[in-house]
Amino acid sequence: xxxxxxxxxxxxxxxxxxxxxxxxxxxxxxxxxxxxxxxxxxxxxxxxxxxxxxxxxxxxxxxxxxxxxxxxxxxxxxxxxxxxxxxxxxxxxxxxxxxxxxxxxxxxxxxxxxxxxxxxxxxxxxxxxxxxxxxxxxxxxxxxxxxxxxxxxxxxxxxxxxxxxxxxxxxxxxxxxxxxxxxxxxxxxxxxxxxxxxxxxxxxxxxxxxxxxxxxxxxxxxxxxxxxxxxxxxxxxxxxxxxxxxxxxxxxxxxxxxxxxxxxxxxxxxxxxxxxxxxxxxxxxxxxxxxxxxxxxxxxxxxx
Numbered sequence: 207x208x209x210x211x212x213x214x215x216x217x218x219x220x221x222x223x224x225x226x227x228x229x230x231x232x233x234x235x236x237x238x239x240x241x242x243x244x245x246x247x248x249x250x251x252x253x254x255x256x257x258x259x260x261x262x263x264x265x266x267x268x269x270x271x272x273x274x275x276x277x278x279x280x281x282x283x284x285x286x287x288x289x290x291x292x293x294x295x296x297x298x299x300x301x302x303x304x305x306x307x308x309x310x311x312x313x314x315x316x317x318x319x320x321x322x323x324x325x326x327x328x329x330x331x332x333x334x335x336x337x338x339x340x341x342x343x344x345x346x347x348x349x350x351x352x353x354x355x356x357x358x359x360x361x362x363x364x365x366x367x368x369x370x371x372x373x374x375x376x377x378x379x380x381x382x383x384x385x386x387x388x389x390x391x392x393x394x395x396x397x398x399x400x401x402x403x404x405x406x407x408x409x410x411x412x413x414x415x416x417x418x419x420x421x422x423x424x425x426x427x428x429x430x431x432x433x434x435x436x437x438x439x440x441x442x443x444x445x446x447x448x449x450x451x452x453x454x455x456x457x458x459x460x461x462x463x464x465x466x467x468x469x470x471x472x473x474x475x476x477x478x479x480x481x482x483x484x485x486x487x488x489x490x491x492x493x494x495x496x497x498x499x500x501x502x503x504x505x506x507x508x509x510x
């Protein structure tokens with residue numbers, strides 16, 4: 207990456223990534239969260255090939271070699287994120303004349319099988335430990351407790367919690383408006399414990415500032431929490447609880463599993479989690495033991 211730009215110049219890599227972000231917004235209509243994710247992955251790609259100046263000389267072999275090296279010791283989800291982002295970047299590079307031939311097809315797919323694993327949630331005792339570790343005598347503790355409460359009780363995605371605005375909370379109706387994937391906004395009932403946690407943060411912890419975001423930093427300059435900040439909140443909570451680091455999606459899996467055990471149907475789970483496809487919800491059929499039990503057949507010769 208070039209670092210010799212003067213004080214009034216923008217480094218070539220950053221200028222290219224800014225243009226890429228604008229293209230994603232204009233041509234693909236991606237959400238700001240997705241644009242940040244794609245740009246972050248593409249930044250790693252540029253660093254790996256020697257910077258923006260190397261894009262014009264790319265060939266299929268270089269692209270494939272980068273992916274093979276980059277995915278070493280990374281999990282499937284990280285690898286998939288890079289595949290999606292890199293293909294988008296290479297389409298952008300070709301569309302803007304930076305590469306002579308389309309190279310998105312040179313990005314190898316990640317070997318994985320849908321429905322091959324069980325969703326990993328959190329035990330009720332682990333959720334209690336994560337929440338109990340927040341020091342609610344401090345502003346940070348009030349904020350983190352409210353964030354984790356929303357994740358646990360409503361199954362929000364980290365980006366959804368970060369994107370909440372003050373106007374999204376309807377205290378009279380006891381509802382909260384959540385903007386999720388595809389920029390779809392849906393109104394959800396606000397459980398009393400989560401509402402109490404939110405109220406405690408807003409009245410006793412949140413600093414007075416111009417931002418309309420529900421969750422902000424507690425030190426100047428006050429800024430809205432980002433999805434990365436929410437992941438950091440989860441990471442600190444895991445450390446305090448003595449748990450290995452877990453992702454925020456574990457709360458969604460735990461909520462879905464608990465609903466099924468309480469007798470909810472898969473469509474009801476999908477409605478609460480706001481899945482756009484029934485295929486996303488069908489993953490939880492494997493943890494619904496009550497529904498699966500009648501389908502089980504005796505092993506031939508068993509009991510003889």
